[in-house]
Amino acid sequence: MIAIQDVKKLSSEEYLSQEKTNLIKHEYINGEVYEMPGASSAHVTIAGNMFFLLKSHLKGSNCRVYNADMKVRIDRLNVFYYPDVIVTCSEEDKGLNYYKKYPQIIIEVLSDSTESFDRGDKFADYRKIESLREYVLISQSKKRVDSFTKQDNNLWILESFSEEENLVIKSVNFNCAVSSLYEDLD
Structure with missing residues (x-):
């Protein structure tokens, strides 16, 4: 898995907020966001x-x-x-x-x-x-x-x-x- 967000780790609240509007699903592991494969x-x-x-x-x-x-x-x-x-x-x-x-x-x-x-x-x-x-x-x-x-x-x-x-x-x-x-x- 390759992290999408390398520069800044996201808080779980930031992740949840972004995930509500993202067209592509992402999993979240302790601040790092990973795009889900098709x-x-x-x-x-x-x-x-x-x-x-x-x-x-x-x-x-x-x-x-x-x-x-x-x-x-x-x-x-x-x-x-x-x-x-x-x-x-x-x-x-x-x-x-x-x-x-x-x-x-x-x-x-x-x-x-x-x-x-x-x-x-x-x-x-x-x-x-x-x-x-x-x-x-x-x-x-x-x-x-x-x-x-x-x-x-x-x-x-x-x-x-x-x-x-x-x-x-x-x-x-x-x-x-x-x-x-x-x-x-x-």
Whole structure:
């Protein structure tokens, strides 16, 4: 990732103000602003399928599902990210219009340019979110999903799901065929 703003670091308030009017999304890491890369058709389709399936499953619950236009704020690190899909069941998040602070589930669709960051430093940052229970990574290149689930002792357990299996997201009692995430791909 290459910082856009090298001369002067921005405060989180300056970042939020600018982001409301920017035509291009930017992530924010402790004062530095990073332009978000454009997404492929496959990326958008997979993220959309995941959003739709979760939204349908959680209809009528106190949980809300958001797509890639909603930021996650990590106060402890002074960071804002745009995950592909988030689920929050927090009452505190309902009053926050431009970002969410208490996601229960974060989902990222992997691309060649972001996979190592999503699996590495970004996941390390996400683990600082106390409310986070599950982190799901969906591959674009293979029909495979990796799901990390937080245990009571703060240990994260990895489960991988292949095309012929069902993805299980335990914290919201969600279950779907992995193949349904790849529906409508060319």
